[in-house]
Each structure stands twice: as C-alpha cells, then as structure tokens.
Amino acid sequence: MEHKEISKAVIQRLPRYYRYLEDLMDQGIERISSGDLSRRMHLTASQIRQDLNNFGGFGQQGYGYNVFNLHEEIAKILKIDQVHSMIIVGAGHLGLALSNYTNFRKRGFDIKGVFDNNPKVIGQEAGGVKVSPMSEMKDIVEKNHIRLAALCIPKDAAVKIVDDLISYGVRGFWNFAHVDLEVPEHVVVENVHLSESLMRLSYRVFEEQ
Template sequence: MSEKYISKAVIGRLPRYYRYLGELLENDEERISSEELSKLMKVTASQIRQDFNNFGGFGQQGYGYNVKYLYGEIGKILGVEQKHNVILVGAGNLGSALAKYPSFPKRGFTISGIFDVNPDVIGKTLNGIMVRPMDEMEEFIVNNVIDIAAITVPRDEAQTLAEKIVNAGVKAIWNFSPVDLNVGDDVVVENVHMTDSLLKLSFNLAAMKSGKWDYRI
C-alpha cells in the first residue's frame, strides 16, 4: 500500500498543464513562475503549487519552473514517454475522424489496427491503415501488443466488444459509445460522451438565460 493518492481533479488538470507547457516550449520560453502560469491558465498559483506537490513539486526556484524540465516530467507522469499501440473499434464517422487526428501520433499514440463490421468499409484504408473485419480483432490484439482500444461503435454493441477486448488482453479503453462499460478493476476506462457534453452546454445556456440557477464555479 505504498500508493500515493492522486485525486481525479488533479489527474484531470494534468493534461491541461502539459498542453500549456507544450505551447510555452514551442514559443521557446525557458522559465515560468507559478504566478505567470496562473495568469495564463486562469487557475490560482496556490492550486498549481498544490497540484505539482502531489508529484514532488518539480523544484520551483525563486525564478520559477524550468519549462522543458516540467514538460518532460509531466509527460512522464502522463505516460507519454512510452509509445502506445491503439486499435480503433468502429470505423464509422467518429472512428474515421480519430484515425486521422494529427495530435495522437505526435504524442506517441499509434493506430495499429482498425476494425468494423460493415462490409462497405472493411478493406478500405483510413490514414493508410486497412480496416479489418471485427471478428479478426481478438486475434489481432493477442498477436500484437495493444495498449489502448478506442470504442466508437453504437451503444448496443459496446459492452460485448469491450468484454472481448479485455479478454484479449487490453488494459485501457477509450470509450466514445454512449454507455458506461462494465469491465474489471484491472482495466482503465476513459469516456468521451459527446451527447452528455452537449447536454451540459445546453444546461449552462438555459441556466444563463433563465437566471434560475447559478451554474458557475
């Protein structure tokens, strides 16, 4: 039980730090104080320091953090120094968009396989990768080292496919299907529920217009 507890809120903010630090690095910024980062990111400097203290603090000196070092350390924590092999389960509109998303390979996430049940799609290529029949998926996972499966199939197919994916050995699922998957405790799931997100926006718009609820932090 030597595990250090990191809250979901902190984990949720880590990719955002990584994104801002990446932009600072692109702009050849060498150092940044927690106060400057605070202004840029619109979170308090004390929140930044608290968040970073979860991971040892990254050695802020009087003159601030070393941007390149901080970017590298947060990248390590996020696991991006490792290459990840990803399969896309579902080659519909969203799956096709993910196959062509330029940021993923830049961060070391390589799409190794794409699977679908639609005969019109099977055999075609998406960003250079051939779409294979869904019933070849498990064998493909077993024969290749697959770290992450992105699921973009319709709701009713997602749970069955998730079980096959997990049984074949994948430990991380990026779920775009509008359903909460039931998988074991040794599998991590990250959901992107599009409609939930749109409904949150719709709530906030209605709340702002009506003045009935204060929906801001």
C-alpha cells in the first residue's frame, strides 16, 4: 500500500499545496522547484520535499515538479479526483451559505440534500437544492449512498443526530456545531469551530497590549 501512516501536519498542508498549484496553473507556470515553491509559500524546501515524498517521488532531479502533474497527484491523494455526494443538515444562514457555495461543486462535492425541520425554510431553494424536511433524510442518504454530512445545527441537535446518520451510512462529518462529537473509530469528524478561530484571532491581535 502507498501509506505508512501520514502525520496530521502533512495532511493539513496538502490542500494548501493544491491551492498554490492551481494558482501556478492559472499563471501558466508549467514547472516549479521545491525551492521556488518554498519561497512563495513561506516554508522550507526540505519540508515540501519531505511532505510530497510521503506519497511518492513526483519530482525529477534537475527539473523540479511538473505543476499540472503534481496538481493531479495531490487531487488523487485527497480523493477529490472523484465526485462525493454530501448532505447539509440545517438550513440556517450557515447551512444556506454552504449550499450556495459553488466552489464545493467545482471540487467534486455534490450536495444531494439540505435538511431542516423549520417549516419556514422547507421548500426554499439553496444553491440549486430544495430544502427538505429531516424526515426525508434517511431515504436520500441511503438511496444516494451518501458518506459525507455537514452539520449546521445547534450542538444538542448535532449530538442527537450523529448516530442516526451513521446508521444510514454516513462516514464523515463536517461539524460546524460547538461540540466534540463522539463517533466510532471508522467514522471521521472534521471540525470547523468558528468561535474558537475568532478567539485565537483575538489572542494574537491583543496579546501584547
């Protein structure tokens, strides 16, 4: 197998490499050395080479890396070379914002449903998807073999719904609720805790004063 247990720090950086490679392609740049890329990204050339070599030797001595090729390889590593169906649970402002965000579709994340219990929002359109009642969630998740769910609901609701979603087949949660979800080992949670991010900003801006 290609993996020998990749560290969290490396995975954290991969999407950023991917973004820089995209920018390079937009600029029509066809090849890049680890040294050149390191200067643009403000990290060391060593780190870039170490990171990439976790997955294979994508470069060539004396030449560097082919931008298009490396971009494609990272897409494969991140499994975004394939389409993933997902649902959004909660059609509040944040859920609707995610649903309307076209970039996700561009990256191969196909939103198959947005769910809410509030009659006021059910039937409303959000980025090409109609908001459905929660009662239809099981059916849609199972019929479409959906593995990813974004949770844009309050923390109590999130904790309550997780086990159901897992039993329907969900294997990864994109969690925007302010709570740490307890899930079995084969299920993954990626947290986006916005208030915590804002607190870190506060610390960093005001710590010296």
